[in-house]
Every structure is written in C-alpha cells, then in structure tokens.
Amino acid sequence: MNMIPLPAGIRSRVLKGINNGAFHILEAGAQSADSNNLVLLIHGFPELAYSWRKIMLPLAAEGYHVIAPDIRGYGRSSNTDVQYSDDLRPFSTLNKIQDMLALVASLGYRTVRAVIGHDQGATLAGWCALSRPDIFKSVALMSSPFRGAPAALPFNTTNVQAAPIKQSQITEELAMLSPPRKYYQHYFATEAANNDMWQAEQGLKKFLRAYYHMKSADWSENAPFKLKDLLASEWEKLPRYYVMDLDKGMAETVLPAMPSTQEIKSCQWLPDHELDFYISEYSRTGFQGGLQGYRNNPYDKDLAIFAGRKIEVPSTFIGGEKDWGIYQTPGGLETLENELCTHYQGTHLIKNAGHWVQQEQPEETSKLLIEFITKN
Structure with a gap:
C-alpha cells in the first residue's frame, strides 16, 4: 500500500x-x-x-x-x-x-x-x-x-382507525420529467454504480477530480437555495450530481464539470498529490463498501x-x-x-x-x- x-x-x-x-x-x-x-x-x-x-x-x-x-x-x-x-x-x-x-x-x-x-x-x-x-x-x-x-410508532390504533399512509411517488414522478431524472441515492443503491465509477471511461482520477470539483465551491453553478417540498418539480432544480439524468451513471454525469488544467493547478484544498492518495485507495478497493450504506438494508x-x-x-x-x-x-x-x-x-x-x-x-x-x- x-x-x-x-x-x-x-x-x-x-x-x-x-x-x-x-x-x-x-x-x-x-x-x-x-x-x-x-x-x-x-x-x-x-x-x-x-x-x-x-x-x-x-x-x-x-x-x-x-x-x-x-x-x-x-x-x-x-x-x-x-x-x-x-x-x-x-x-x-x-x-x-x-x-x-x-x-x-x-x-x-x-x-x-x-x-x-x-x-x-x-x-x-x-x-x-x-x-x-x-x-x-x-x-x-x-x-x-x-x-x-x-x-x-402508530398509537391507539386498536381503538381508533389509523389514517392511511400516503406513499411517496417521487421516483416515478422524476422519471416522468423531461428529460427523465433519478435521485442519486437510488442510483448508488444499484449494482451498476460501483463499476460505473471504479471503471469510469474517463479514468478513475478524472472521475474523482470532476466529482469533487462539481460539489465544491469551485464549481460556479453551485448557488443553493431552499426547496419548497419533496416534489419532482422542485427536485429537478438540484444539480445533476443529486438528481441525475435517468439514462446516465455518475461518471458520465460529472464529466462535463471536469475542471481545466489551470483550475486544477489553482485548487489548494485538493492538490493533485492529495487527490492521488484517494485514487490509490479507491483503485484498490472500488466503491462498493461505501455504496452499501445507500442500500435499503433489511437489518x-x-x-x-x-x-x-x-x-x-x-x-x-x-x-x-x-x-x-x-x-x-x-x-x-x-x-x-x-x-x-x-x-x-x-x-x-x-x-x-x-x-x-x-x-x-x-x-x-x-x-x-x-x-x-x-x-x-
């Protein structure tokens, strides 16, 4: 190591x-x-x-x-x-x-x-x-x-009939947007997510560089604000790294945000020699150990x-x-x-x-x- x-x-x-x-x-x-x-x-x-x-x-x-x-x-x-x-x-x-x-x-x-x-x-x-x-x-x-x-826990339901619980339809509603979208945590829970990132077409280093950059203050499009409710019409306002295009994986999603050579050189919070340690570790382990935390764990x-x-x-x-x-x-x-x-x-x-x-x-x-x- x-x-x-x-x-x-x-x-x-x-x-x-x-x-x-x-x-x-x-x-x-x-x-x-x-x-x-x-x-x-x-x-x-x-x-x-x-x-x-x-x-x-x-x-x-x-x-x-x-x-x-x-x-x-x-x-x-x-x-x-x-x-x-x-x-x-x-x-x-x-x-x-x-x-x-x-x-x-x-x-x-x-x-x-x-x-x-x-x-x-x-x-x-x-x-x-x-x-x-x-x-x-x-x-x-x-x-x-x-x-x-x-x-x-449901209270006093033996004596009073409980109101039905309304199930969220957000996944289906996101898929009906134009273009269709999906929540990143649902994607992280899929079997495809690990290899999509670990074996990214652009290479692991470029994937992680773009991913870290896109979620940092260095990415000019990050200007967050409060959303009104858990509705597809509100969630689609989130950047693509949170509400992704339905037909794309994360590696493809962050690729357009790959910083320029000059931006990388000026990145003091994560210079290449520090990023390289993340690369060395994730190239060895992949991401599945972390992705397990996004699964619907029956336990x-x-x-x-x-x-x-x-x-x-x-x-x-x-x-x-x-x-x-x-x-x-x-x-x-x-x-x-x-x-x-x-x-x-x-x-x-x-x-x-x-x-x-x-x-x-x-x-x-x-x-x-x-x-x-x-x-x-």
Whole structure:
C-alpha cells in the first residue's frame, strides 16, 4: 500500500479485533489523565479518514485526542472486498454504531467528548448520539442534516382507525420529467454504480477530480437555495450530481464539470498529490463498501426500537454556503434545528465552501468545532 501523505503529527495504525474486524485510524494528540478528551471524526462518501487531515492537528492542539477511522468498507479497514450480492448485515446502522463503540472502548475510553460526522458520516454520528447519549456526549453534523429516528410508532390504533399512509411517488414522478431524472441515492443503491465509477471511461482520477470539483465551491453553478417540498418539480432544480439524468451513471454525469488544467493547478484544498492518495485507495478497493450504506438494508428495520427518540446531547450543524447537500431534503435542516435535537446550539454555513467543507475551509471549520466542543 502507498504511504499516506500526512502532515507531521498525524499518526496511522490498524487496530484489529474490533467488532469482528480491523479498523485503520488516523490519530493526533494523546489521551489525557481524565480520559474526557476523545474526539471521533466520521467521514462520508466517497472519502476516507484522510479527509479530516486538515482539522486534526488544530483540534489536537487544544488538548483533544483526535481519531478518524476508515469506516467499515472503506480504505484500509475491513470489508473493502465486499460484493453487491454479499450479506448486508455488517453494513447495518446498528452494526456500524457497534463499530464505533468497540473502537472507542478498545482505546480505553468510556465516553466520547464529541462525535463529528460529515456527509454519510453525519448519519452515523447522529445515530451514535441518539442511541448512546451516555457515551457520545455531543455531536456535530456536517453537510448532511441527520434525518432522525423513525416517526413514533402508530398509537391507539386498536381503538381508533389509523389514517392511511400516503406513499411517496417521487421516483416515478422524476422519471416522468423531461428529460427523465433519478435521485442519486437510488442510483448508488444499484449494482451498476460501483463499476460505473471504479471503471469510469474517463479514468478513475478524472472521475474523482470532476466529482469533487462539481460539489465544491469551485464549481460556479453551485448557488443553493431552499426547496419548497419533496416534489419532482422542485427536485429537478438540484444539480445533476443529486438528481441525475435517468439514462446516465455518475461518471458520465460529472464529466462535463471536469475542471481545466489551470483550475486544477489553482485548487489548494485538493492538490493533485492529495487527490492521488484517494485514487490509490479507491483503485484498490472500488466503491462498493461505501455504496452499501445507500442500500435499503433489511437489518435497519431494527432501528424502529428508537422510534420517536431525539438527540438529547449538545448538537450543532456545520456546512458550506455553496453546498446543495444541505437542502436536498426539503425541510430537513429545519427539522433538525427545531424537532430532532433538544439541545441544539446553532447552524453555521461557511463562506467559500461547498460540500467538502472541512477540506475546503479547514481553518473556519476547526474554529467552529473547537468552540462547540470546548463549551460542552
């Protein structure tokens, strides 16, 4: 495996025997005497623990022991050799929570000062905080608003007939648009998605360069705004990387947004030598381990045990001002702010940042996270 191009002060190691798997982690800082200084960083898709490289040292400088794992199915952790047809049990939300619990315990911690999740990792961080507030003492959600536990279970239906539940027809409605469209998460759940990206016609490097560019503040067409409702007529306003043309895969979708040679040279937040590490890892593993998180996992039905439960620890949301991901679920951010969290401490949208906020604007991201963690 290639060496990881890490800043001095960030360490790399693999921990074995963690919930029947091995987990590669990046680490900065050290455990304090009172063992109340652990900060856990959970990456999204298609990223790695490496995506936190720019904020780990600022957090460690404040006295925190900072760890960032490659989540199961990613990078140098277990289950990267997964196939589409394999058992989805290891990728269930409850098992991923158990991964984080086992990882934290293996390091000699009984509590986590803050769990911080970005993109797909925000979902896992949200579930960690919701399900085990005794361990995860605060949570920062980044770029993707956590959608919360299932709604409260049907109540008093023995005595009063329940109103019928209206099923969403958004998939069918998107397909009827001109041109026909589809939601990217539905595409990510298909068997074709992995090879479409891994074996992209333009090559893996050009695919990832275009994908990261198109969702960043560098892409001039990213000027997000709130959508009125979950309607096809509203969703079609989203960029193609969220609501794709029905007949295209993601590699073909992002190709027109490939940045110029000059744009690549001027990209300070992701220069070629850093992108090359993502390329080396994903060329080896493919994307299926991450894509499993977008599947309709039958084992996630067990999350109904948390129906109606809210996040009761201090919480915050941080995103990029140019990030459409904040608004892809109409009303999602407002629900997080007003309903899902009982101790919400504010929303922060960072200027000149798109979806990859902790890489695009690490100084401001670090500042906000330090302020949040310190006061909690």
